Amino acid sequence: MRIYLDYAATTPTDPRVLDAMRPYFGEVFGNASSLHVFGQEARAAVDRARRVLAQALGCQPSEVVFTSGATESDNWALVGTALACEARGRHVVVSSVEHKAVLEPARFLASRGFAVTLLPVDRFGQVDPDDVRRALRDDTVLLSVMHANNEVGTLQPVAEVARIARERGVLVHTDATQTFGALPVDVDALGVDLLSASAHKRYGPKGVGLLYVRRGTRIEPLLRGGAHERGRRAGTENVPGIVGFARAVELALAEREAEQARVGALRDRLLAGLLAIEGAVLNGHPTARLPNNANVSFEGVSSEALLLSLDLRGLAASSGSACTAGSLEPSHVLAAMGLPREQVEGAVRFTLGRWTTEQEVDAAVEMVREAVGELRAASGRRKFRVRS
Numbered sequence: 289m290r291i292y293l294d295y296a297a298t299t300p301t302d303p304r305v306l307d308a309m310r311p312y313f314g315e316v317f318g319n320a321s322s323l324h325v326f327g328q329e330a331r332a333a334v335d336r337a338r339r340v341l342a343q344a345l346g347c348q349p350s351e352v353v354f355t356s357g358a359t360e361s362d363n364w365a366l367v368g369t370a371l372a373c374e375a376r377g378r379h380v381v382v383s384s385v386e387h388k389a390v391l392e393p394a395r396f397l398a399s400r401g402f403a404v405t406l407l408p409v410d411r412f413g414q415v416d417p418d419d420v421r422r423a424l425r426d427d428t429v430l431l432s433v434m435h436a437n438n439e440v441g442t443l444q445p446v447a448e449v450a451r452i453a454r455e456r457g458v459l460v461h462t463d464a465t466q467t468f469g470a471l472p473v474d475v476d477a478l479g480v481d482l483l484s485a486s487a488h489k490r491y492g493p494k495g496v497g498l499l500y501v502r503r504g505t506r507i508e509p510l511l512r513g514g515a516h517e518r519g520r521r522a523g524t525e526n527v528p529g530i531v532g533f534a535r536a537v538e539l540a541l542a543e544r545e546a547e548q549a550r551v552g553a554l555r556d557r558l559l560a561g562l563l564a565i566e567g568a569v570l571n572g573h574p575t576a577r578l579p580n581n582a583n584v585s586f587e588g589v590s591s592e593a594l595l596l597s598l599d600l601r602g603l604a605a606s607s608g609s610a611c612t613a614g615s616l617e618p619s620h621v622l623a624a625m626g627l628p629r630e631q632v633e634g635a636v637r638f639t640l641g642r643w644t645t646e647q648e649v650d651a652a653v654e655m656v657r658e659a660v661g662e663l664r665a666a667s668g669r670r671k672f673r674v675r676s
């Protein structure tokens with residue numbers, strides 16, 4: 289039995305999405321920029337997809353720019369606005385629990401002489417709007433606060449901090465990769481100027497995403513070399529990927545409420561089982577969190593040892609962001625939350641999705657219980673041997 293509880297890292301492409309994409313690898317292979325009928329067919333498919341995604345976001349199709357994924361969208365939002373607004377100011381504010389795709393471009397900007405303020409979070413991983421108010425300066429050009437955290441699932445008060453920033457004329461970016469298609473994401477309700485999303489986190493293909501850019505927002509392109517995407521992002525459009533992204537979001541929205549209820553109930557069942565294990569604690573916000581996320585630390589057990597043991601048993605989970613897994617680097621998110629070191633090093637993220645079943649959840653709880661017990665027994669024996 290193999291159980292996948294790592295849907296926050298990536299999701300399988302829904303077979304219905306694959307069906308929608310297939311023609312665009314074959315008959316409809318044209319370059320969307322070509323004038324002939326081959327190109328026009330591809331162009332029509334891209335335009336249709338853009339309308340679907342714009343409707344999902346509550347924006348105009350012209351405000352949706354296709355990218356290679358949320359990493360590119362985040363990089364572009366940070367660096368593109370900082371460069372475009374340089375004459376006005378050289379200060380950006382980002383939360384300390386952002387994905388590395390936001391934090392690293394912020395660090396790059398700092399290395400080029402921009403001032404960067406990292407917002408603290410509370411022990412649940414939430415930003416305090418008063419800290420945002422204090423962080424903004426006359427030369428601040430951008431605030432970036434994610435919609436929901438990919439490691440601990442905590443939701444941020446994006447609408448509230450966006451209101452504060454926009455009153456000061458500061459652009460607002462949110463990374464909505466974990467929420468787009470799963471929770472309501474409306475750019476006007478959130479009050480953001482820029483928003484990142486990715487197809488492969490919502491049962492679409494890997495390698496395609498979008499950046500919403502509110503009309504009139506000043507942003508420099510990162511990719512130059514063609515007039516694609518109204519001159520904002522050069523490069524031949526990934527037509528099958530774009531078609532798949534739109535189909536995936538269409539399906540996600542049509543099934544959102546039913547799926548959210550189903551997955552939420554399974555997550556609660558999983559969490560009840562895991563927290564019944566002695567020395568287990570929940571990381572992240574108890575209620576303001578993604579419906580599919582359970583991040584738990586087990587006292588006296590390192591996440592790496594536990595993940596290896598679970599993998600051997602057939603259960604795939606994660607220690608947080610896939611990008612830092614495999615390295616010993618502790619989670620910057622849990623560290624920013626001020627959790628004790630042992631809790632940071634013991635955190636395991638279980639994320640559920642479209643194909644998770646109750647049987648899988650129950651089996652997963654048993655696997656974790658066994659693995660935690662074995663690891664604790666082994667470390668107890670080791671301690672005993674050292675002493676004797």
Ligand SMILES: *Cc1c(COP(=O)(O)O)cnc(C)c1O
Pocket residue numbers: 296297356357358359360362387389434436437438463465466486487488489495496497
């Ligand atoms: C996965 C993820 C990204 C990166 O998205 P890619 O499309 O894989 O580049 C960025 N931000 C968040 C919050 C994510 O979960």
